[in-house]
Amino acid sequence: MSVTIKCTDIVKRFGDNTVIPGLNLEIKESEFFTLLGPSGCGKTTLLRMVAGFNSIEGGTISFNDKVINNIAPNKRNIGMVFQNYAIFPHMSVFKNVAYGLTNRKVSKQETERRVNEVLEKVKITHLRDRMPENMSGGQQQRIALARAMVIEPDVLLMDEPLSNLDAKLRLEMREVIRDLQKSVGITTIYVTHDQEEAMAVSDRIAVMKDGVIQQIGTPRSIYHRPVNTFVANFIGSTNLISGTASGKTVSVEGYQAEIPSLRTPLADGTAVKLSVRPEELLLAADDAPGIRGEVINSTYLGNMTHYLIRLATGDEIKIIQESSETDYLTAGDHVNLTINTGKVNVFSEDGETNLTRG
DSSP, X not given: OOOOEEEEEEEEEETTEEEEEEEEEEEOTTOEEEEEOSTTSSHHHHHHHHHTSSOOSEEEEEETTEEOTTSOGGGSOEEEEXXXXXXXXXXXXXXXXXXXXXXXXXXXXXXXXXXXXXXXXXXXXXXXXXXXGGSOHHHHHHHHHHHHHHTOOSEEEEESTTTTSOHHHHHHHHHXXXXXXXXXXXXXXXXESOHHHHHHHOSEXXXXXXXXXXXXXXXXXXXXXXXXXXXXXXXSOOEEEEEEEEETEEEETTEEEEOTTBSSOEEEEXXXXXXXXXXXXXXXXXXXXXXXXXXXXXXXXXXXEEEEEEETTSXXXXXXXXXXXXXXXXXXXXXXXXXXXXXXXXXXXTSOOBOBOO
C-alpha cells in the first residue's frame, strides 16, 4: 500500500541550533519526490524525521491521516536505502534480502516467493546464493534496493543512494530505481545533491536551502522557471547578468531585448538580474545588436564546446555552442551575444523574485 505524506509546521533542533524552522510539505501517493539541495541544507535531517531516526521538536508528520511522530521506526513500514548500502558481508544475497521478512516472521514459503520476485525485478537472480563482499558497488546497491522493497513498505526512503558509484553506474542505477519505483508505485522520498540525478528520476522536486524549501515543482518547471536566483544557480548552470528594464524591454550594456514573458511592465530604469543558461546565449554577427564580450578560454567536449566570456563590465559568463570543425573561437576573440528571449528569466535586483510568468 502506498500513502500520502504530510509534514505540517515541523521543526527540528539540535540543541540551540534550529535546522528546520517550520516546514510544510505534502507528498502524493505513489509519487517519486526528491529533496534536493547543498550539504547542510536539512534534506537528510528531514528524511530521518520521516523515518523516525530523528526526533521532531514541533509540528506533525502524517502517513495518510495518521500522525506518526511517536511511532517507532520499525513500526512505520518503511523501506530504507542508505548511502553506504549497509549490506551484511557474512550473509548471502538471499539472506540479506530476506532479512526484514525473517524479522517479521514471514513463512519460509512466502519469503522464498517474495525474495525471488524482487531479485528478478532488480536483475540479480543469478547472484542469489553468493556472498556480497566481492561484488561491485552497483550489485551491492541492487541488493540494498531489493532488501528495502521486499517487505512491501508503504514508503521508500533513499538517502544519497548513488553517491558512492562511478558515473556510468550512477546512470545505470538511477534508471533501475526509477523503473522499479514506477512498477510498484511506492511513495518515495529521495535525497540527493546532484541536480541532474534529481531531474532524471523525480515526479517533483523540493529545492532546499538552510532548512527552508525554496521551490517545489516538476523538473521541467523548476529548470525553466526557478523562483529565485538560488534555485536558478542550483538547478543546472546559469549566468546572472545585471541590467535595467523599461516596460517589457531589458537593457544590458546597450543591448536591448523585449521579454514577452514579463508578468507586468516595469518602471523605467528598474534594476534587474537576468538568468540566462549557457545554451540560451546566441552568437550574433559583429554588426548586429548584442552584448559585447571577449573569449577567455574554450573547452572542447566533442559535440559541444564551452566558452568562458568576459563582458565589458568585467563579469564572466559561460556559453555553450555546438562544435564545428571550422567555426570555433579562441582566447582573445571578440564576440557579440544575444539572448533567447523566450527562455530567459528576469529577477528582481536582489534575486528573490522571478518577474517572468510560466
